Structures are given as structure tokens and as C-alpha cells.
Amino acid sequence: MAMQIWAVDDEESLLMAIGELLRETDFEYRSFVDPREVIPALDERIPDLILVDLNMPRMTGTELIKALRNSSAADVPVMVLTALSSEGALLNAFKAGADDVVRKPFSFSELLARISWQLERAQQIRALRRKNSDLRILTELAKTMSQEDSLGNVLRVLVDSMRRALSVARCGVYLVDEESGELHRALPSDPSRAEGSPNLSLDYRNIEALAKGLASRRPVLLGQKETSELMAKMGGEAVRSETVSSAIYPMQLSGRLIGVIVLIATRDDFGQDDREKDLCSIASDLTAVAVRRSELFHSLRRDHFLIDERSRELAEAKDLLQGVIESSPDAIVVASIAGEILIFNRAAERILGWSRNEAIGMHVRNLYPAGGAERIMALLRQDKYGGEGRLLAQRHVLTDKEERELPVEISAALIHDQDGAEVATVGIFKDLRRDLHMEERLLAATEDLERTRRRVVVAELAGAAAHELNQPLTSLLGYTELMRRKVTEAEHLRILSKIDSDAKRVADIVGKIGRITDYRTKEYVGGARIMDLDSASEAIDEGEEH
Incomplete structure (x- = not known):
């Protein structure tokens, strides 16, 4: 579209001359004799430059310039055409917003040079303003991305920024699914926008130019036909325009495709402007970083x-283990491989006499008699007492704080790290003093029981023997007495007297046997021991007398 220049002057001849000059240079031209018609005309089109005479009857040039600076043409360059030489009038024009002054009379070559310079300057200013606007947008986007944890919110800011900066009809963000490689819509449909119900995924593989571009990680510009195909695949409400084009910018990090930004505009050259390229490239790179940041x-x-x-879980396990260790009735001691005590439970305090504070940090060698700790370590490194690194239920001796020896039953193990290196030892010590005392009492009770059993056996045997022997002895004594009455020879009488004496002696022995309830012995020939019938019977007789 050709640039349009407006001229406002109450001299129609000058307006016609300027018009002829500008038409020869391919500028579009519009003139106004009445300055009051300028502001309403802005509703039809905004010109690229306005020439204004200062001295006009219905409205001064200074008043018109002020009105222009408060209108939709606020950024349009204004050149003053005047024959006035008053410095005050020119100063007022510049204060009102004039950009340049051309004094009448002027040459057309000077006028054209001034017009060209102002148009170029205006373009530069507009470019700078767009760059500043783009910089603000990118700065806002970068700030949001650095402060916002929600990827959805970041992408909404991106979409709004792209719409505002580039005046696009649609802006969509799609992320790559790492498993399938498909593009999935990153934001749900927004009812506040005329998007309809867009598809959740974007199948771009049938659009050859797009597929090749994304494969090479380069931006892709699509014309009318391919953009229409792309919109059909995107779904949602179509862009109603006879002319459409699109730009697709890949979001990538270190060659990895993270997603794409799809921009659709209602003109046929979208994405070809350097400013649009730069803005979209930076935005896609920032978004790629934001997506990666969100993933991380x-x-x-x-x-x-x-x-x-x-x-x-570890804290709970530690508390549970600590509870088990502290509630154990047996002493539990854990020491580093260097021998420094690390854990000393309540039972260890009770059995060994050291407090926990005294024991922690003390060398474990203090718990054993001389050489005892070294012997335990030697046993642990053998495999015949429960397997290498383990010692199962062995009786040993510890020493308490007062250096008294304590009989214990020890079970111990070596603790290894994940590399198999020895890092600590754990010992569980059962105090055997009570058990040994119980064993002594049990042994004494067993011996007493055995003696009682023997007494009962002896008493029963003696009673049975006495009963069995009394009958024949009574008969023997009776027959001896009968024969003494019938025999008269002295020798026979002497023999019968001897038999009677021995029989009475046997009867006395049988009597003693019958009264035995205790088991007593005396030495006999050859060091053997036999039952002492006299002592047993005397003990009984004494008991009866008492």
C-alpha cells in the first residue's frame, strides 16, 4: 500500500501544486482547505505524514497540531509550512508537537527531501517502538517463566503475548509426547476465546512442508492451502478470512524437539518480517526453557x-529399631570397626554399670578381660560359629565398670557397607548370672531329690528284705531250740549253740535292715564303700529316743 500524505492550507493553489509534486513520486495525496475536517477524516484512514500551515482563519495550525497529538494520529509526523518569521510562533508549533518546519517560499526538492527524511524517521521510530514493545513482552514472558511454577499459566501468558504483539488470529502450543512422538495440545480450550473445541492432538505428518521443517528443527511458513489443512487438523472454530498464512516455530533444547508454537494470521505474508521472526524465535526458545524447567x-x-x-519411613524404622534395642532385656552394644562404642542400650547400662553417656565413644575393649575383644573378632572372622561374620550363642566373660567378671552368652555380627567393607560390629549379651544361680539351685535340688529317692529305695528294700528273712530266721531259731532239747552229746550241743548264736546275730542284722530309712556308707576292703547299717540304725534309734 502506497504511503499517503495530507496537506492542510487555506491556499488552494499551494495545495494543488504540492499534490502534483507528490503524485509524481508515487505518494497518495489528500488536501484540506478547512482544518476542521482533518480530525473526522482520521476515521477513514491514518496518513503517513501531514503538512500543516500555521496561519489559517478557521483553526490555527498550532491548534490543529494539538488536536492531532490527542487523536489516533498522535504518532504521525507533522511538518509545518509557514511564511511566519516569528520565533514565538514557531516555538509554539514545536511545543504543540510539530516535527519539522519548512519556510515559505520553499523549493519542491527541499520539501521532498524533508518529507522523505520525516517518513524514514517515523519508520525508525515505529520500529524502535515495536522493538521496545517486543522487548517488554519478552521481558514479561521471561519474568513469568522464571517465577511461575505452573506450566499452564506460563503458556497462557505466551499465547496472550503473541496475540497482542503479532495480531494473530490463533496461537496454539503443542508439546511432544516422548513415547509416541505426537504433538498434544498443551492448553485446554478457553471458552472466552472463539476457538470452539480444538483437537487434543495435532497430526502434522501429512503436511509435507511442516513434517520436513520439524524434522530439521527449523521454523516453517505455510501459505493459504497448507494453513487451511493445518487449521482443519487443529480443529476448533475456523478463522473466517479469505487470506490466511501461518508460522510454526519449533521449541527445542540441545536438538531435542519439545513442542511447537503455531501462529495463524489473516494475511498472506505472516512470518516473513524480520521482527516477527526474531520475536517468535526468542519466544519459542524461552518457552522451551520454561517447559524443561517445568519438567525438572x-x-x-x-x-x-x-x-x-x-x-x-527411615525415621519410623529408626524409631522402631531404637524401641526394639531399648526394650531388649539383653545388653546390645554397637561399635565402629575401630572399636568406638556407638550404641549402648538400657540393658547394657544395667548389666555393665556404665551410663550411656559414659559408654558412647569408649573403646569396646573396656567391656572385656584382657584380650577378650580380640578373641571375639577372631571368632567372627571364622565360619564355624554361625558362618563368617556371625557368632551364635557362645559363653564368654565380660567385665563391668567395677572390673568384676560377668558370665554372659554372646551373639555377635559384623556389619558391612554396600561395598562389602567392614564398618561396625553388633553384640547382644545375655547376663548368665541368674541362670547360673538357677542352675546351681537346680543341681542342688536334683542331688537332694536323688538322695531322697535313694532313701526311699533303701527303706523299701530293707523292709522287704527284713520281712523275707524274718520267716526263715524264726524257723531256724525254733528248730535249733528243739534240737538242743533232744541232743545230749556235748559236741552237738556246742555246734547247736554256735548255730543259735549266729542265727540271733543274723536276726539282729535283719532288724537293723528293717529300720533303715537313710543311706549311709562306710569304707570297706580295697577302698570300696558299703552301707553302714550301724550308723543308719543308730540314727533311727536316736530319732525314736528323742
Whole structure:
């Protein structure tokens, strides 16, 4: 579209001359004799430059310039055409917003030079303003991306920024699914925008130019036909315009395609302007970083959650283990491989006499008699007492704080790290003093029981023997007495007297046997021991007398 220049002057001849000059240079031209018609005309089109005479009857040039600076043409260059030489009038024009002054009479070559310079300057200013606007947009986007944890919010700011900066009809963000490689819509449909119900995924593989561009990680510009195909695949409400074009910018990091930004405009050359290219490229790079940051953030948050969960589980396990250790009736002592005591439970305090504070940091060698700790370590490194690194239920001796020896039953183990290196030892010590005392009492009770059993057996045997012997002895004594009455020879009488004496002696022995309830012995020939019938019967007789 050709640039248009307006001229406002109450001299029609000058307006006609300027018009002829400008038409020869391919400028469009419009003139106004009445300055009051200028402001309403802005509703039809905004000119690229306005020439204004200062001295006009219905409205001064200074008044018109002020009105222009408060209208939709506020940024349009204004050149003053005047024959006035008053410095005050020119100063007022510049204060009102004039950009340049051309004094009448002027040459047309000077006028054209001034017009060209002002138009070029205006373009530069507009470019600078667009760059500043783009910089503000990118700065806002970067700030949001650095402060916002929600990827959805970041992408909404991106879409709004692109719409505002580039005046596009549609802006969509799609992320790559790492498993399938497909593009999925990153934002849900927004009812506040005329988007309809867009598809959740974008199948771009049938659009050859787009597929090749994304494969090479380069921006892709699509014309009318391909853009229409792209919009059909995007779904949602179509852009109602006879002319459309699109630009697709890949979001990538280190060659990895993270997603794409799709921009659709209602003109046929979208994306070809250097400003649009730069803005879209920077925005896509920033968005790629934001997506990666979001991935890392969620990964870290997930890892942090897992760490918290594991820490909680470890704390619970530690509390449980601590409870088991402290509630154990047996002494539990853990020492580093260098021998420094690390854990000393309540039972260890009770059995060995040291307090926990005294024991922690003390060398474990202090718990054993000289050389005892070294012997335990030697046993642990053998495999015949429960397997290498383990010692099962062995009786040993410890020494308490007062250096008294304590009989214990020890079970111990070596603790290794994940590389198999020895890092600590753990010992469980059962105090055997009570058990040994119980064993002594049990042994004494067993011996007493055995003696009682023997007494009962002896008494029963003696009673049975006495009963069985009394009958024949009574008969023997009776027959001896009968024969003494019938025999008269002296020798026979002497023999019968001897038999009677021995029989009475046997009867006396049988009587003693019948009264035995205790088991007593005396030495006999050859060092043997036999039952002492006299002592047993005397003990009984004494008991009866008492």
C-alpha cells in the first residue's frame, strides 16, 4: 500500500501544486482547505505524514497540531509550512508537537527531501517502538517463566503475548509426547476465546512442508492451502478470512524437539518480517526453557516427595529399631570397626554399670578381660560359629565398670557397607548370672531329690528284705531250740549253740535292715564303700529316743 500524505492550507493553489509534486513520486495525496475536517477524516484512514500551515482563519495550525497529538494520529509526523518569521510562533508549533518546519517560499526538492527524511524517521521510530514493545513482552514472558511454577499459566501468558504483539488470529502450543512422538495440545480450550473445541492432538505428518521443517528443527511458513489443512487438523472454530498464512516455530533444547508454537494470521505474508521472526524465535526458545524447567521442577518435586516419604519411613524404622534395642532385656552394644562404642542400650547400662553417656565413644575393649575383644573378632572372622561374620550363642566373660567378671552368652555380627567393607560390629549379651544361680539351685535340688529317692529305695528294700528273712530266721531259731532239747552229746550241743548264736546275730542284722530309712556308707576292703547299717540304725534309734 502506497504511503499517503495530507496537506492542510487555506491556499488552494499551494495545495494543488504540492499534490502534483507528490503524485509524481508515487505518494497518495489528500488536501484540506478547512482544518476542521482533518480530525473526522482520521476515521477513514491514518496518513503517513501531514503538512500543516500555521496561519489559517478557521483553526490555527498550532491548534490543529494539538488536536492531532490527542487523536489516533498522535504518532504521525507533522511538518509545518509557514511564511511566519516569528520565533514565538514557531516555538509554539514545536511545543504543540510539530516535527519539522519548512519556510515559505520553499523549493519542491527541499520539501521532498524533508518529507522523505520525516517518513524514514517515523519508520525508525515505529520500529524502535515495536522493538521496545517486543522487548517488554519478552521481558514479561521471561519474568513469568522464571517465577511461575505452573506450566499452564506460563503458556497462557505466551499465547496472550503473541496475540497482542503479532495480531494473530490463533496461537496454539503443542508439546511432544516422548513415547509416541505426537504433538498434544498443551492448553485446554478457553471458552472466552472463539476457538470452539480444538483437537487434543495435532497430526502434522501429512503436511509435507511442516513434517520436513520439524524434522530439521527449523521454523516453517505455510501459505493459504497448507494453513487451511493445518487449521482443519487443529480443529476448533475456523478463522473466517479469505487470506490466511501461518508460522510454526519449533521449541527445542540441545536438538531435542519439545513442542511447537503455531501462529495463524489473516494475511498472506505472516512470518516473513524480520521482527516477527526474531520475536517468535526468542519466544519459542524461552518457552522451551520454561517447559524443561517445568519438567525438572515436577521431577524435583516428585523426587522431593519420595525423599520425604523415604525419610519418614527411615525415621519410623529408626524409631522402631531404637524401641526394639531399648526394650531388649539383653545388653546390645554397637561399635565402629575401630572399636568406638556407638550404641549402648538400657540393658547394657544395667548389666555393665556404665551410663550411656559414659559408654558412647569408649573403646569396646573396656567391656572385656584382657584380650577378650580380640578373641571375639577372631571368632567372627571364622565360619564355624554361625558362618563368617556371625557368632551364635557362645559363653564368654565380660567385665563391668567395677572390673568384676560377668558370665554372659554372646551373639555377635559384623556389619558391612554396600561395598562389602567392614564398618561396625553388633553384640547382644545375655547376663548368665541368674541362670547360673538357677542352675546351681537346680543341681542342688536334683542331688537332694536323688538322695531322697535313694532313701526311699533303701527303706523299701530293707523292709522287704527284713520281712523275707524274718520267716526263715524264726524257723531256724525254733528248730535249733528243739534240737538242743533232744541232743545230749556235748559236741552237738556246742555246734547247736554256735548255730543259735549266729542265727540271733543274723536276726539282729535283719532288724537293723528293717529300720533303715537313710543311706549311709562306710569304707570297706580295697577302698570300696558299703552301707553302714550301724550308723543308719543308730540314727533311727536316736530319732525314736528323742
